[in-house]
Amino acid sequence: MITMTPSDVRLGATLNSKEDAIRAAADILVQSDSIDPEYVDSMLARELTATTYLGNGVSIPHGRPQDAKHIKNTRVSILQIPQGVAWQDGQKAHLVFGIAAKSDEHIGLLRSLTGIVSDTALAQRLAQTNDPSEIIEAISGNVATAADAPAASSHFLGSEIELPFSNPRGFHLRPAGKFARAVQAYDGKVTLVVKSREIEADSPSRILSLGIAAGDSVRIRVEGDNETDTLSNLAALLEEINNEPQEEENVAAHSGKQWTGELESTQALSGTMAAPGLAIATAWKWSPVDLANRKRAGGDTAAETAALQSAITVARKQLLALTEGDLNAVQRDLFEAHASLVSDEKLREQAAAFIDAGDDALTAWTTTIQIQTAKLANLEDKRLAQRADDLRDVGQRVQKILLGIEVDPISEITEPVILVAEDLDPSQAAQLKADKIKGICLKNGSPNAHAAIVARSLGIPMLVAMGGNSNRIPIGETVILDASGSRVILSPSEGDLKSAQAAIQEVSIQRNQDWDQRFEPAILQDGHRVEVVANIGQTAEAASVIDSGAEGVGLLRTEFLFLDRDHAPDEEEQYNELRTMIESLQGLPMIVRTLDIGGDKPVSYLGLSEQDLSFLGLRGFRLSLARPDLATTQLRAIFRAAEHGPIRLMFPMIATPNDFLRAREMAEKVRREVGGQKVELGVMIEVPSAVTMAPELAELADFFSIGTNDLTQYALAVDRTHPLLARRADSLHPVVLRLIRDTVKAAHDKGKWVGVCGGLAADPLGALILTGLGIDELSMPPAIVPQVKALLRHEKLETLSALAEKALHQRDARAVRALRPSH
Structure with missing residues (x-):
């Protein structure tokens, strides 16, 4: 428990702002030599990302976890502001507790503060008292009030699960709020049991009252409808809270150097x-045209059908014209996808049916879009649900054309x-x-x-x-x-x-x-060279590969040829696209991955079930075995395109040597049929079984390319598209790094090279650790290439090997992300 004395309390403060209050509370901590002055800025920065207001006039400002180095001693300051100071959403803080805690020592304080938060009369009395000891005694006395929570019922009839709590920061305000919000969405009753005490979990303050700290056991109890699903979701949320990095750490890891000016x-x-x-x-305010309640004079059925078809045609032409503008690949891909979406025959047919029933073109189209977006928005897969935004957007474009409204000129801003x-x-x-x-x-x-x-x-x-x-x-x-x-x-x-x-x-x-040095190779300080290449997923992106300084294409995702359409591309279409790409690379090599449909890349026209296309279904090469017609057509196009430039062929989701032998046999048969030249054949390492069998696979394949995204989700048993679990799928987890280490050793023992084409290669820290593990080639989005090359040029292989060795022995991904090279 944290000990407090009257010297930690300042009574009767009169302050003008929340920032003044935080600075005053921090100043008490500085004067007691508990924190460095730099920690004040950390407390202010924390308040910008998450409010520390508990309720009933109580606030608990504290710093960011990554700034704990500025804490000398765990301590709490108490600032009393009788008139209050505006804190959040019209609420005033009268008691401000400035917290400096290196780990979870403050959890007991949070638990005791819930006694004040839940007792209005007590909070008001403490906000006006002239005796600092009264505040201290109230807090010290209230530590025991958590024990006043009812004892856990021994006659519980619902569903329950008991889980360990391991977050080193304790179950503090943010996770308590997150958990309470999840409970509030449930119609039944949810309680938490800790140390034989039970509370209803729909309130952050009640959760805080349990004082849950790392090492505690938490029992979740659910009563009502859908008990099993609710219990599963809440258990997953608790696991997410256990494993998620602190928000600020996550931002720092992905946002590069931050502005630290005072x-x-x-x-x-x-x-x-x-x-x-x-x-x-x-600051410039932009408001789009409001289409609600807009009307259009209609005609007969034939006229309205023609008007709708004309509007769809114009919309498609607009979108295709936009793809020809000065855009990057992400923008161009989006407009191309929208052009395909607006041409969806099912949408037109459904709208036409409404016109036949008497609606005008605008009403028919609007109704159709509303129906389809509602269906998409309700899908459990959030990535698919997000397609509702695209469909709504496309729908509005056609609506504006029917109404004669110009498309919003957001691109015409001049200043x-x-x-x-x-x-x-x-x-x-x-x-x-x-x-x-x-x-x-x-x-x-x-x-x-x-x-x-x-x-x-x-x-x-x-x-x-x-x-x-x-x-x-x-x-x-x-x-x-x-x-x-x-x-x-x-x-x-x-x-x-x-x-x-x-x-x-x-x-x-x-x-x-x-950027100026992007064409220079990534040669480390001691002469070791790492090839830095690019991932692409569209024909138009091939040109950006050369411009970025990439030394080739480490992954061509061929799925773009199969998505957003109602039939598979034929051999000629695939050949022409592949030929265009390899020729635009001007002699640089390109690794072509065969079709990897399924998982988060579904295709409706294949007639496969949701189970078939699941992450454990007909993914990657398994689909090639199930649909040899698709595989043969694609392989023919690839071998024909290989006559125009250096192509390597890579097979996804290879789990065993037998998988690769079948892939190699299929490829060789097609190569002979088309009279194509031999190309290097590689294995995409993305399942743990492939790592286990890597020594045998290395005898058969010409190279390995590690797909860290899938390898991570399969190794950690985490669906990377799941809204609650996705953040746990961190490829810097030591489990994943050890699998990569074993893969590299198996390949190098047989004289084969290893690349990484997953997201980890584009992570600056990931690129350093991968190089230290012996990876020969890093593949990433073209825009990242110059930065990663520059990063590597400042390092030595010996330093990065030591960094990688440290990473292998960390407890989790959070600990790995805290590492830096020792210079």
Whole structure:
């Protein structure tokens, strides 16, 4: 338990803002020599990403986990503000507890504070008392109030499960809020039992009252409908809380160098980072045309049918024309997908049926889109559900054409701005230009939405899920968007602007240096060379490979030829696409992966069931065995295209040597039929069994390429598309790294090379560790190539080998991500 004395308490404070209160609470900790002054900024930064207001006038500001190095001694300061200070959503804080804790020592304090939060009279009395000992005694006395929770019932008749709690930060405010929100969505009753005490789990404060710390055992009890599913979901959520890295650690790992300038402005609004970076510009409000309740004069059935068909045709032409513009691959892919979607014959037929029933073209089309988007939005697979956004977007394009409304001119902005909006549709996001849209602030949105993907591809800083904060951004005034810090700074001073501009310039200089040196090989300080190549999934992306400085294509995903259509491509279409790509590479090698449909890449026209296409179903080469007609057609096209440039062939989801022997036999038969030249044949290592059999596979294959995304999910038994479990699928987990180490050894023992084409190769820390493990080739999105090359050139193989060895012996991915090379 944390010991407090009257010297830790400051009574009767009069303060003007939340920031003043946090600084005052922190100052008490500084004066007691419990924290370094730098920890004050950490406490302020934490408040920007997650509120620390508990309720009933009580707040608990504390710093970010990665700044714990600035904590000298675990201690708590108590700041009493009788008049209160505005904290969150109109609530005032009267008692501010500044916490400096290195691990979970403060959990007991949180437990005791719930006694104050749940007792209004006590909270009001402590907010006005003139005796510091009264506050201390109330807290000390209330530590025992958690034990006053009812004893766990011994006559429980519902479903229950008992799980260990292992998060070193304890079950603090954020996970308590997350768990309570999940419980609130359930109609039945959910309780938690810890140390024989039971509480209803629909309240964060009640959860905090249990004082759950690492090492405790937590029993989840569910009574009501769908008990089994609810229990399973809540157990998965508890496991996520156990295993998830701290939010700030996760941001730091993916957002690169953050701006650490000391702010003079005290006004900042928070949001969720969707794309990292820093920007300065005038805030500009963008509102799309509201199509609700729009009417259109209709004609007879023939006229309305013709009007709809004309609008669909115009929409398709617009979208195809947009693909020819100055776009990157992500933007171009999106417009091409929308062009395919608007041509969906099923949509047209359904709308035509409504027209036949008496609707005008606009009503018929709107109804059709509403029906189909509702079906998509209700799918359990969230990636498929997100297609509802695309369909809604395409639907609105046709609606505007029918109404004679010009498409929203978001691409016609002439001055650099920070765009403020409620949300961005996919096609609106795909029109963004980085030289004009310097940053984006959205009231709604998600880090996984198309708009965020486009923003990241363009390097545009972006905050989403700002809620009411987006309405407080002063339109027409200069603001600083610090997306990496999850905040927008209002009314920045000259000093703030200079500091931010200097940081932007520094990043720009480094990026330009990396770009200027992109054609230089990735040779480490001691002469060791790593090949850096690119992953692509569209014909148009091949040209960007050369421009990025990549030394070839480490993975061509051929699925793009099969998706967003109602029939499989024939041999000639596949050959022409492959030939175009290999010729545009101008002699650089290209690894072509055979069809990998299934899992998160379903194709309806194949007539396969959901079970067939599951992650444990007919994935990868298994589909080739089940549908040899598809495989033979594709292999013929590949061997024909190999006459025009250096192609290597790679088979996905190879689980055993027998799998590869069958693949090799199939490929050799087709090669002879077309009279093609021999090409190198490789195995994609993405299931644990392939790692176990890697010595035998290395005798048969010419090379290995490790797909870390699938290898991670199969090794950790985590569906990487599951909304609750996806964050656990971290490829830097020691389990995955050990599998990679074993694969490399097996290949090198047989004189074969090994590449990595999964997402881990594009992670800066991942690239360093993979190199230390002996990986010969790293494959990643073209835009990442210059950065990774530059990163490797500053390292020595000996240093990276030591880093990799350390990583292999860590407990989890979070510990690995905390490692850095020892220079």
